[in-house]
Amino acid sequence: MTAPPTLYRDAALADGTGPSLRKGVSVLVNDRRVIWIRPTSDEGVLPPGVRVIDAGGSTIVPGMVDAHSHVTLPGGSHWIDRGADPPEELLEVAEHNGVLLGRAGVRWARDVGSPLAVDPRDGRRRALALRVRERWQSDLNRPRIRVAGTWIGHSGVLTGGLAIEADDGPALLKAASAQLDDGADFLKLYLDGPKKEEAPWSTEDVRAVVELAHGRGAKVTAHSGFLVGARIGIDAGVDSLEHGFELDSDAVATMARQGTFLVSTLAIFRSWASFAQTSTLPRFVSDEGRERIALRRERAIESVRLAHRAGVSIATGTDFGGGSLRANHLAWEVEALVEAGLKPWEALTSATIRGGELLGEAEAGRLVEGGPADFFLVHGDPLTDPTALWRVWRVAWLPDGRRPGEP
Numbered sequence: 001m002t003a004p005p006t007l008y009r010d011a012a013l014a015d016g017t018g019p020s021l022r023k024g025v026s027v028l029v030n031d032r033r034v035i036w037i038r039p040t041s042d043e044g045v046l047p048p049g050v051r052v053i054d055a056g057g058s059t060i061v062p063g064m065v066d067a068h069s070h071v072t073l074p075g076g077s078h079w080i081d082r083g084a085d086p087p088e089e090l091l092e093v094a095e096h097n098g099v100l101l102g103r104a105g106v107r108w109a110r111d112v113g114s115p116l117a118v119d120p121r122d123g124r125r126r127a128l129a130l131r132v133r134e135r136w137q138s139d140l141n142r143p144r145i146r147v148a149g150t151w152i153g154h155s156g157v158l159t160g161g162l163a164i165e166a167d168d169g170p171a172l173l174k175a176a177s178a179q180l181d182d183g184a185d186f187l188k189l190y191l192d193g194p195k196k197e198e199a200p201w202s203t204e205d206v207r208a209v210v211e212l213a214h215g216r217g218a219k220v221t222a223h224s225g226f227l228v229g230a231r232i233g234i235d236a237g238v239d240s241l242e243h244g245f246e247l248d249s250d251a252v253a254t255m256a257r258q259g260t261f262l263v264s265t266l267a268i269f270r271s272w273a274s275f276a277q278t279s280t281l282p283r284f285v286s287d288e289g290r291e292r293i294a295l296r297r298e299r300a301i302e303s304v305r306l307a308h309r310a311g312v313s314i315a316t317g318t319d320f321g322g323g324s325l326r327a328n329h330l331a332w333e334v335e336a337l338v339e340a341g342l343k344p345w346e347a348l349t350s351a352t353i354r355g356g357e358l359l360g361e362a363e364a365g366r367l368v369e370g371g372p373a374d375f376f377l378v379h380g381d382p383l384t385d386p387t388a389l390w391r392v393w394r395v396a397w398l399p400d401g402r403r404p405g406e407p
């Protein structure tokens, strides 16, 4: 059953390519592709049987890219405990997250780590998100995902047996190679060490992984909570840093020069600050905990500010699941980027086009004639007000609730 052509009439358009909102725009969609984008006053001849949606008062936005997500994990204040839940439950969590992502206008998710679990089909342990990627590949209503496999970290850093542990260069290389063999689209290294002031591996160790991955057509990204690890990753030529909570002007200058992306996840701190009100956990509620979070937040905002000023490409992530946010919270990160000094339209570019560039997916985060009809409609102007992204009215790639067979 094919849907009739659909015309979205008289919307505004914020496509993430610049600061100005286009008004009075009509978009014709057929077979999940954008046929044309025209002024509503000049639509020309419409195809027979076209279904017209009065989009008056809404703004069309390209489907967003959550560049730092963990689709198999639920998030919330007990997010770490949830990583140990049984795999079958985590697969159900992923299905729920898939629904939340879509309804929030997120078309693409970049999964940067999922627990290892035994795959019943062959008895091998591999990252759970690889199975989610397979499930979702054939369902066009589901988010498109790219998957890093599981975390690779030094022993004594990630608790609960979540990570593949590698304590020296050869072990690191072996772990990286095994992830790619399992089918990971890219690699995720954990560049915080067991001691906060020491990186877990040398620049040479990490560079060998980067060379291995690049040779096999895969990128390498690195979790970076502290400056010492960020420096190793940057010098070793990783393609992106996740979080980058402690960058300095040297680090961001090199990143800009090399084209190293930063994936910002500042909304984590907003979420933790909210837990001071809504949870009873001492790390969020106690005076000491609040102060520690406030200090780290300030430093993280400063890092993003430096990166932006230096011209680093910034993509936008929630860290949902692997952190405390939920899968429908990407708008929160866009708000946080504006707080860190990006103009609202630049923050929208981060959440759309930059995310697509980071994924290496030419169509992700972009809305163009001939491209996929991966857009959603919100109320308000996200080019001047990031909170508009919370006010989702409809999502073009999802079924809209009409009964099957209805025109």
Ligand SMILES: [Zn+2]
Binding pocket: 068, 069, 070, 112, 113, 319, 322, 323
């Ligand atoms: Zn994460």
